[in-house]
Amino acid sequence: MEGESFGLIVGISLGVVIGVLLAISAFFCFRYHRKTSQIVNSGGGSSRRSATLPIRENGANSCNIMSDSTLGPDSPVRSSSNGRSGWLDGFSKKTSVISASGILEYSYRDLQKATCNFTSLIGQGAFGPVFKAQMSTGETVAVKVLATDSKQGEKEFQTEVMLLGRLHHRNLVNLVGYCAEKGQHMLIYVYMSKGSLASHLYSEKHEPLSWDLRVYIALDVARGLEYLHDGAVPPVIHRDIKSSNILLDQSMRARVADFGLSREEMVDKHAANIRGTFGYLDPEYISTRTYTKKSDVYGFGVLLFELIAARNPQQGLMEYVELAAMNAEEKVGWEEIVDSRLDGRFDLQEVNEVAAFAYKCISRAPRKRPNMRDVVQVLTRVIKVRHSRKRQKKSASPSPLPPTVESGGEQTGNRSVRSENHRRDNSMDSTLEDYC
Numbered sequence: 424m425e426g427e428s429f430g431l432i433v434g435i436s437l438g439v440v441i442g443v444l445l446a447i448s449a450f451f452c453f454r455y456h457r458k459t460s461q462i463v464n465s466g467g468g469s470s471r472r473s474a475t476l477p478i479r480e481n482g483a484n485s486c487n488i489m490s491d492s493t494l495g496p497d498s499p500v501r502s503s504s505n506g507r508s509g510w511l512d513g514f515s516k517k518t519s520v521i522s523a524s525g526i527l528e529y530s531y532r533d534l535q536k537a538t539c540n541f542t543s544l545i546g547q548g549a550f551g552p553v554f555k556a557q558m559s560t561g562e563t564v565a566v567k568v569l570a571t572d573s574k575q576g577e578k579e580f581q582t583e584v585m586l587l588g589r590l591h592h593r594n595l596v597n598l599v600g601y602c603a604e605k606g607q608h609m610l611i612y613v614y615m616s617k618g619s620l621a622s623h624l625y626s627e628k629h630e631p632l633s634w635d636l637r638v639y640i641a642l643d644v645a646r647g648l649e650y651l652h653d654g655a656v657p658p659v660i661h662r663d664i665k666s667s668n669i670l671l672d673q674s675m676r677a678r679v680a681d682f683g684l685s686r687e688e689m690v691d692k693h694a695a696n697i698r699g700t701f702g703y704l705d706p707e708y709i710s711t712r713t714y715t716k717k718s719d720v721y722g723f724g725v726l727l728f729e730l731i732a733a734r735n736p737q738q739g740l741m742e743y744v745e746l747a748a749m750n751a752e753e754k755v756g757w758e759e760i761v762d763s764r765l766d767g768r769f770d771l772q773e774v775n776e777v778a779a780f781a782y783k784c785i786s787r788a789p790r791k792r793p794n795m796r797d798v799v800q801v802l803t804r805v806i807k808v809r810h811s812r813k814r815q816k817k818s819a820s821p822s823p824l825p826p827t828v829e830s831g832g833e834q835t836g837n838r839s840v841r842s843e844n845h846r847r848d849n850s851m852d853s854t855l856e857d858y859c
């Protein structure tokens with residue numbers, strides 16, 4: 424009897440051990456398989472990600488694993504010869520090669536063709552013109568041509584290529600390649616079809632952005648900055664947060680652009696070493712010449728006020744804010760600075776909450792400012808409250824709303840902006856799930 428139960432116990436224990444071992448190996452097989460298929464299936468973007476591998480392999484620039492990186496040290500792509508694997512085939516392979524810094528190198532000839540001989544201008548920044556390029560692979564990219572007379576060109580070029588090649592986040596305008604030929608330096612970015620936030624806030628060409636959308640945009644920017652500050656290793660400080668450096672994609676998702684750029688050209692020659700754009704500069708930085716993450720938070724606070732008031736610092740935004748702050752009390756009384764083009768179509772409570780928080784971001788003392796993680800949390804909460812309010816409203820409403828009226832109660836008078844809002848609402852539901 425004793426012998427039998429001993430045998431039974433041994434049998435069960437063996438069974439359990441084998442079962443656990445099988446489960447562990449199945450888990451690792453599954454993870455390995457999932458990583459492989461992520462890399463293989465995600466198209467052009469993945470080809471760029473894989474291209475960051477040589478940095479890790481070389482140890483040059485000792486690439487650190489990013490918080491959202493899909494590639495781990497055990498990625499099968501690593502083992503491919505010279506970092507280039509079969510799935511890259513077809514990605515403009517005749518002319519694009521993997522650079523030592525790990526991102527795609529585009530040929531001048533390809534870019535010349537894709538930009539109709541550099542005539543497809545979409546913008547002009549301090550570093551030079553930006554062109555839209557339609558590549559023969561079907562992808563559209565933005566090509567920033569660095570001004571050849573820029574003394575800092577070479578340095579900025581090196582800095583940005585090395586830095587951006589390592590950073591990937593859905594709220595950053597990722598660098599996808601570069602070109603260094605014929606004495607020209609070009610940076611190739613993901614194309615952002617809706618242009619800059621500044622153009623939406625200040626150009627008569629665009630309908631005013633709805634209030635709801637402005638808060639979503641603020642959250643996107645906050646998440647991009649949070650990644651730079653707390654997700655990237657080593658952390659990256661943007662140094663030039665402003666509405667012209669926030670770009671919008673087809674579904675009005677915002678991404679932070681121009682991080683890692685040297686701003687010497689923007690500098691007042693008399694104020695040596697100060698970099699950034701006046702009006703967004705942390706006063707503490709101006710007096711100490713030390714730029715910190717909290718200086719980015721200051722710039723973000725200014726951006727929040729830009730979103731609220733659709734006014735920029737060159738139009739006296741900060742004076743306007745200080746005047747309003749004298750009349751406002753904590754989370755009450757900020758509505759007087761709201762963009763008049765919204766014509767009252769905003770949630771008063773949200774405006775007051777966001778403005779009071781923006782005011783904290785621009786506190787003179789950096790320690791009184793929140794960090795970007797706090798910012799993400801606060802904005803996420805604002806949107807969560809909005810969603811639950813809308814849900815409550817919906818469930819309380821006796822009959823479904825007619826199809827022409829938005830359930831949020833806001834009417835922008837513009838069909839495309841309305842549908843963008845709706846699209847953003849849907850995408851935010853899933854975004855919020857990430858946070859909750």
Ligand SMILES: Nc1ncnc2c1ncn2[C@@H]1O[C@H](COP(=O)(O)OP(=O)(O)OP(=O)(O)O)[C@@H](O)[C@H]1O
Pocket residue numbers: 545546547548549550551552553565567596612613614615616618619667668670680681
């Ligand atoms: N990836 C992109 N996709 C689409 N348009 C872009 C992209 N990058 C830049 N642009 C357009 O080109 C313009 C100029 O961009 P750039 O970053 O060179 O300068 P800026 O940010 O406007 O100004 P500054 O250089 O003074 O910061 C932008 O305002 C935007 O309209």
